[in-house]
Amino acid sequence: MAYDTFARFYDSLTDNVEYEKRAAFVCRLLSFCGIPNGILLELGCGTGSLTALLADRGYDVIGVDTSVGMLNAAREKCAPLGSRVLLLQQDMQALDLFGTVRACVCALDGLNHLPDAAAVRRTFAGVSLFMEPGGAFIFDVNTVYKHRAVLADNAFVIENDDVFCTWQNALQPDDSVEITLDFFEEAADGTYERSWEQFTERAYPLPEIAAWLEEAGFEVCGIYDDLNDAPAGETTERATFLARKKAAQ
Secondary structure, eight states: OOOHHHHHHHHHHTTTSOHHHHHHHHHHHHHHTTOSSEEEEEETOTTSHHHHHHHHTTEEEEEEESOHHHHHHHHHHHGGGGGGEEEEEOOGGGOOOSSOEEEEEEOTTGGGGSSSHHHHHHHHHHHHHTEEEEEEEEEEEEOHHHIIIIITTOEEEEEOSSOEEEEEEEEOTTSOEEEEEEEEEEOTTSOEEEEEEEEEEOOOOHHHHHHHHHHTTEEEEEEEETTSSSBOOTTOSEEEEEEEEOOOO
C-alpha cells in the first residue's frame, strides 16, 4: 500500500477537506487536555496539509507515513516551517521514535487503512509506548455505518483541471470496502494517461476500538461526531476519539 500514485493527485482530489477547521478542532481538544504545545506525533501524515497547520499553531510535529510520494509532497509543503516538522517514513504499526511525545493525531481515517484489528492494536500499543503519561491521542475513523450506507458498492466520479478520477467501492461481508481509483491525466498531445491505486478500508464497532485503547493503557475521554462536540451516534460517518495515556501504576 504505497499510495505513491495517489500522492500525485491527493491534494487536488481532497480540496473539499476542511483542514483549517480540523486543525482548530484538534487544537481545541489538545488545549482541553492541557497540551497547548510540545512534541506531537501525526500518524499517516500524507501530503502534510494538517502537519503544517499544527506546526504553525506551535507544535513540534513528527509526521509519519509509509508513502515516499506522500512524504515528498509533505516535505515541500512543510519546508517553510524548518525544524518544527520532522518527517519519517515508517509504518504506524511499527513506530520507532527517539523519545516520547505529548500527543498523537491520526486524521482522515488513517487507521481504517490498516490490514486488520491486530494491526490497529499494535498501533495503539506503539503510540502508548512513546507517549508521556497524561498525553492525548486524537484520531478519527470511518464507521461501520459509513461503510454500509455511504461507501457501500457505490461509484463516484471526480473531475478537476488536474485529473479525471473514477472511484469504485466494493463492500465485503466483513464490512470492509475495497476501493479502486482510476486516474486519467491529460498528456501534452491531448491523449490521456491512465494510472490506478487500489486499497481496502476496514471499519470496526466503536466499543471494540475503545476496548483496544483501554488494553493499550489509554482512558477514553470522548467519542465525538466529526468536528463537533456531539457524541457519536448510530448514523455518525466519521467518529473522533479523544483518549489520554494513563499514569504508570
